[in-house]
Amino acid sequence: MSSPVVLEKRGAVGVILVQNPPVNALSQAVRQGLRDRLAEALADDSITAVVLAGDGRTFIAGADIREFGKPMTAPGLNEVIQDYENATKPVVAAIHGTALGGGLETAFAAHYRVAVAKGFVGLPEVKLGLLPGAGGTQRLPRVAGVETALKMITSGDMLPAPLAQKAGIVDAIVDELIPGACAFAEKLVADGAPLKVISRSRGKLDEADKGIFDKFRADLAKKARGVLAPQNCIAAVEASVTSDSFEAGLKREGELFMELMQSPQRAAQIHAFFGEREVAKIPDIPKGTPTREINSCAILGCGTMGGGIAMNFLNAGIPVTILELEQAALDRGIGIIRRNYENSAKRGRFTMEEVEKRMGLLTPTTSYDDIGQADIVIEAVFEDMEIKKQVFAKLDAVMKPGAILASNTSTLDIDEIASVTKRPEDVIGTHFFSPANVMKLLENVRGAKSSPNTIQTVMDLGKRIGKICVLAGNCHGFIGNRMLHPYGRQASFLVEEGAQPEDVDRVLYDFGLAMGPFAMGDLAGLDVGYRVRQHQLKTWPQGRRYSSLADKVVELGRHGQKTGAGWYRYEEGSRVPLPDPVVKELIEKNSAEAGIKRGEISDDEILERCMYALVNEGAKILEEGIAIRSVDIDITYMNGYGFPKHRGGPMHYADYVGLDKVLERIRHYYEQSGEDDWKPAALIEKLVAEGKSFADFQR
Numbered sequence: 001m002s003s004p005v006v007l008e009k010r011g012a013v014g015v016i017l018v019q020n021p022p023v024n025a026l027s028q029a030v031r032q033g034l035r036d037r038l039a040e041a042l043a044d045d046s047i048t049a050v051v052l053a054g055d056g057r058t059f060i061a062g063a064d065i066r067e068f069g070k071p072m073t074a075p076g077l078n079e080v081i082q083d084y085e086n087a088t089k090p091v092v093a094a095i096h097g098t099a100l101g102g103g104l105e106t107a108f109a110a111h112y113r114v115a116v117a118k119g120f121v122g123l124p125e126v127k128l129g130l131l132p133g134a135g136g137t138q139r140l141p142r143v144a145g146v147e148t149a150l151k152m153i154t155s156g157d158m159l160p161a162p163l164a165q166k167a168g169i170v171d172a173i174v175d176e177l178i179p180g181a182c183a184f185a186e187k188l189v190a191d192g193a194p195l196k197v198i199s200r201s202r203g204k205l206d207e208a209d210k211g212i213f214d215k216f217r218a219d220l221a222k223k224a225r226g227v228l229a230p231q232n233c234i235a236a237v238e239a240s241v242t243s244d245s246f247e248a249g250l251k252r253e254g255e256l257f258m259e260l261m262q263s264p265q266r267a268a269q270i271h272a273f274f275g276e277r278e279v280a281k282i283p284d285i286p287k288g289t290p291t292r293e294i295n296s297c298a299i300l301g302c303g304t305m306g307g308g309i310a311m312n313f314l315n316a317g318i319p320v321t322i323l324e325l326e327q328a329a330l331d332r333g334i335g336i337i338r339r340n341y342e343n344s345a346k347r348g349r350f351t352m353e354e355v356e357k358r359m360g361l362l363t364p365t366t367s368y369d370d371i372g373q374a375d376i377v378i379e380a381v382f383e384d385m386e387i388k389k390q391v392f393a394k395l396d397a398v399m400k401p402g403a404i405l406a407s408n409t410s411t412l413d414i415d416e417i418a419s420v421t422k423r424p425e426d427v428i429g430t431h432f433f434s435p436a437n438v439m440k441l442l443e444n445v446r447g448a449k450s451s452p453n454t455i456q457t458v459m460d461l462g463k464r465i466g467k468i469c470v471l472a473g474n475c476h477g478f479i480g481n482r483m484l485h486p487y488g489r490q491a492s493f494l495v496e497e498g499a500q501p502e503d504v505d506r507v508l509y510d511f512g513l514a515m516g517p518f519a520m521g522d523l524a525g526l527d528v529g530y531r532v533r534q535h536q537l538k539t540w541p542q543g544r545r546y547s548s549l550a551d552k553v554v555e556l557g558r559h560g561q562k563t564g565a566g567w568y569r570y571e572e573g574s575r576v577p578l579p580d581p582v583v584k585e586l587i588e589k590n591s592a593e594a595g596i597k598r599g600e601i602s603d604d605e606i607l608e609r610c611m612y613a614l615v616n617e618g619a620k621i622l623e624e625g626i627a628i629r630s631v632d633i634d635i636t637y638m639n640g641y642g643f644p645k646h647r648g649g650p651m652h653y654a655d656y657v658g659l660d661k662v663l664e665r666i667r668h669y670y671e672q673s674g675e676d677d678w679k680p681a682a683l684i685e686k687l688v689a690e691g692k693s694f695a696d697f698q699r
C-alpha cells in the first residue's frame with residue numbers, strides 16, 4: 001500500500017510531503033510515513049537538508065481525531081517527533097493553511113519553521129476536551145514564553161503567521177511555500193547554522209512569573225465552569241517551568257493528557273466537533289446540488305432581531321437593505337447597529353474605518369419598492385401568523401423571481417406562511433437566535449415545498465455568515481423551541497411542588513448551562529411567553545396540567561430584567577438576579593390555591609425532570625423526522641440554548657447516562673404524574689429494547 005507521505009528532491013533538499021487530504025491529519029500511516037521518509041532522506045548523501053510540508057490546502061492540522069478512543073497504534077507521535085529533533089541534517093517545517101495541534105507539535109520538532117503570511121498556527125486541543133499531548137505544552141512556552149503559551153493553549157485560538165513570527169514560533173515568512181522553504185534550508189546549510197532543538201534549551205522559561213498560573217486557573221474556573229481541559233492545560237504548561245528536565249515535563253503532560261482522554265468531557269467535545277460538521281450534510285440533498293448566488297439581502301424589521309440579523313450579512317460583506325415602515329423605528333434600529341459596531345471598535349475588535357465600511361453596506365428604507373431586487377429577503381416582524389401572512393403576500397408581489405423568501409419565525413408553521421405565495425418552493429425558515437449577531441446557531445426550517453436548491457443555498461449562506469446551520473422540519477417550535485416547552489413546564493411544576501426558582505436555576509447552572517430557565521425568562525422578557533400562553537389557553541386540552549404561576553408574575557407588572565423584576569428582583573443597573581420574598585409568597589399562595597402540596601425536592605430530581613423532559617421530547621422530534629439525526633438536536637442546544645459543550649448536548653448526555661436508565665426514570669415520572677409529556681417516546685423504548693443509543697439511530 002502506498003504511503004501518504006512522500007519524499008521529493010529539489011536540488012539538494014529533500015522535501016517530505018504529507019498527502020492525507022482533506023487536512024493531512026496524523027493518522028497511523030502518516031506517522032509511519034513521516035518516520036520512514038525522514039530515515040530515507042537522512043540516508044541519502046545527495047540530500048543536505050530536509051523540508052517538511054503538507055500537500056494540498058494545509059500543513060498538518062493535528063492528530064487524526066477519529067483514532068481517539070481506539071487502541072493506540074505505533075508509532076506514537078512523540079516517537080516521530082524525537083526522530084525529527086535528532087535528525088543530523090537541518091529540518092525546516094514549511095507551514096501553509098493551518099498547523100494545528102499535533103501538526104504544530106510536529107513543526108516544533110523541526111530545527112526551524114517558515115510560513116506563508118496567510119498561514120495559521122494553533123494548539124486547539126482544549127476545544128476537544130484535550131491538551132496538546134505531543135510536547136506542545138513544553139515546547140511552546142520555551143519558544144514563545146509562558147504567557148503566550150497559556151493564552152494559546154487554554155483558548156485554542158489560532159495565531160496568524162506574522163504574529164506567530166513575532167511570538168518566536170515561526171522563524172521567517174516566505175512568499176512561496178516550497179521554494180521559499182528550500183531556499184531557507186539551503187542557506188542554513190551554506191551558513192553552517194546550528195540545528196536548534198527546542199527541547200534541549202530552557203528558552204524563555206526563566207522569564208515566567210509564577211503567579212500567572214493561579215491567575216489563569218482562577219479566570220478559567222469562572223469562564224469555563226466545570227470544564228477539565230483548560231485546568232489540565234495550565235498544569236501542563238506549569239510543569240514546563242517547574243520540572244527538573246524537559247523529559248519530566250513531557251511525562252507530566254502525558255499524564256494530564258491521558259486523564260482528559262479518558263474523561264467523558266473529551267467524548268462530548270469531540271462529539272460536538274464532528275457534529276458541527278455533520279449537520280451540514282442533508283441526506284436527501286446530494287453534494288453538488290445547484291445553488292443560487294446571493295449577493296444582496298433585504299431584511300424586514302429593524303428591531304433587535306432584524307438589526308442583529310443584518311449585522312451578520314454586513315460582517316460578511318453582503319449589502320443589506322433594511323425595511324421598517326416607521327421612520328422613527330428605522331432610525332432607532334440603525335442607531336443601535338452603529339453603536340454596536342462602534343463599541344466593538346472601541347474594544348479594539350476592528351477599526352473605525354471598518355465600522356464605516358460595514359455601515360456603508362446598509363441601506364435603510366421605509367418602502368417595499370426598494371427591496372424587490374434582493375437575492376434573499378428575511379422577515380423579522382412580529383411573531384403573529386396573520387402579520388406574517390400579510391408580509392409574505394406582499395413579498396410575493398414585490399420580490400424578483402428567483403429571490404429566496406425567508407421567515408425568522410421561531411415557532412410558526414412555515415407551510416402556512418408559504419401558502420400565501422405563488423412560490424412556496426422559494427420559502428424557508430431561517431430562525432436566528434438572539435442576539436442574532438452573536439449566537440452561532442441558525443435553525444433553518446424546511447417547508448413541505450421548499451426546494452433542494454432553496455435549502456442548500458440557505459445552508460451555504462449560513463456558513464458564509466459564520467453560523468452553524470441545523471436543518472429542522474416544520475412543526476410548532478421546530479427543534480429548539482419545541483423541546484423548550486416540556487422543559488419549561490417541568491421547571492414551573494417543580495416550583496409549584498416545592499422548589500424555588502433559584503434552586504432550579506442553580507442546579508442547571510451547576511450542570512453547566514449558561515443559565516437556568518427562570519434567569520433566562522427574566523433576560524428574554526416574560527411578556528412574550530405570556531402572550532403566547534394566553535393564546536394557547538383558548539384551546540388548552542381539558543385535564544392537561546397548566547401552571548399559571550408565570551402568568552401571575554407577569555400580571556404583577558414583572559416582565560423580567562427590563563422592568564427591574566421578574567422571577568427575581570434586580571438592583572438598579574444590575575443584571576444579577578436576587579431572590580425576592582414577593583415571588584416566594586406568590587409561589588406559596590399559588591400552590592395553596594391550586595391544591596398542590598409543597599415538599600422538599602432534591603437537586604437530582606430537578607436535574608432529571610428538566611433534562612429528561614428535553615430528552616423525551618427530543619426523541620419524539622427525532623422519530624418524527626423533525627431532526628435528521630440526534631446530533632442535530634445536540635448541536636441546536638449547544639449553539640442556541642447555552643447547553644454546555646462538555647456535556648455534548650441533551651441526547652449525547654442521555655447516551656452517556658445510559659438510555660435504559662433514562663427510560664426507567666421517564667417511566668417513573670410518567671407513572672407518578674400521568675402527564676402526556678412523560679409518555680416515553682416510542683424511539684427510546686425501541687432503542688433500549690435493541691440495546692442501542694441515540695448515536696446508533698439511523699433513519
Ligand code: 3H9
Nearest residue numbers: 023025061062063064065066100101102124132133134277
Ligand atoms: C491533537 O492534535 C492531539 C495532539 O496534541 C496529541 C496527539 C498525541 N482529524 O473543518 P472542516 C475532518 S488533537 C480527523 O470542514 P475547514 C472534518 O471532520 C487535534 N478529521 O474544514 C471534515 O470531515 P468531513 C488538533 C479531521 O477547512 C474535514 O476534515 N487539531 C480533523 O473548514 C474537513 O474539515 C484540531 O483540533 C482531524 N484532526 O477547517 C483541528 N480535522 O468532510 C481540527 C478535520 O467528513 N480541525 N477533520 O466532514 C479544524 O479545526 C478544521 O478542520 C480546520 C479546517 C481548521 C483544520
